[in-house]
Amino acid sequence: MTTATSKEKFSYRVWRYNGAPGELIPLLQSAQEHFGYIPRRAINYISGVTGIPESDIYGVITFYSQFRLRPMGKYVVRACAGTACHVSGAKMIIETIEDELGIEVGDTSEDGMFTLNTVACIGCCSLAPVIMINDETYGRLTPASLRKLLRKYIRKVGETAASIENVSCAK
Numbered sequence: 001m002t003t004a005t006s007k008e009k010f011s012y013r014v015w016r017y018n019g020a021p022g023e024l025i026p027l028l029q030s031a032q033e034h035f036g037y038i039p040r041r042a043i044n045y046i047s048g049v050t051g052i053p054e055s056d057i058y059g060v061i062t063f064y065s066q067f068r069l070r071p072m073g074k075y076v077v078r079a080c081a082g083t084a085c086h087v088s089g090a091k092m093i094i095e096t097i098e099d100e101l102g103i104e105v106g107d108t109s110e111d112g113m114f115t116l117n118t119v120a121c122i123g124c125c126s127l128a129p130v131i132m133i134n135d136e137t138y139g140r141l142t143p144a145s146l147r148k149l150l151r152k153y154i155r156k157v158g159e160t161a162a163s164i165e166n167v168s169c170a171k
């Protein structure tokens with residue numbers, strides 16, 4: 001049995017679009033699954049086939065935080081906003097990341113290096129506040145230690161990531 005590729009699924013959804021309410025969302029999810037984000041050419045293609053104005057498609061994409069207009073960064077920073085991290089200063093941690101990287105939650109930096117997202121819980125609550133950068137987990141952060149960590153990533157982009165001590169946590 002063959003399984004449809006993400007490209008086939010995307011194409012299938014575009015061509016079967018019949019204007020039913022809510023049908024654009026799964027179509028855009030399919031585009032994002034295929035491309036990793038929703039590129040301009042996909043919006044152009046969807047608009048051309050379905051007749052939906054590009055401006056309307058952009059409106060939907062920018063309304064829902066699940067959609068991205070840029071590819072994910074080389075380093076994906078996941079800041080925990082769960083309860084344990086929240087009471088341990090997650091808000092300040094997130095603001096520090098935003099300030100250091102010059103992006104807001106949900107954005108990717110202009111140079112494509114960093115994407116910042118929040119998550120509900122990383123599973124290392126005893127180490128709050130916690131973030132992950134790709135597969136590495138960093139806990140008991142302070143704004144100062146976080147800035148130091150992020151600057152290491154910024155400096156070492158393209159190389160093996162920061163040598164600052166990361167913590168492991170059994171999930």
Ligand code: FES
Nearest residue numbers: 080082085122124
């Ligand atoms: S709440 Fe942040 S790791 Fe669990």
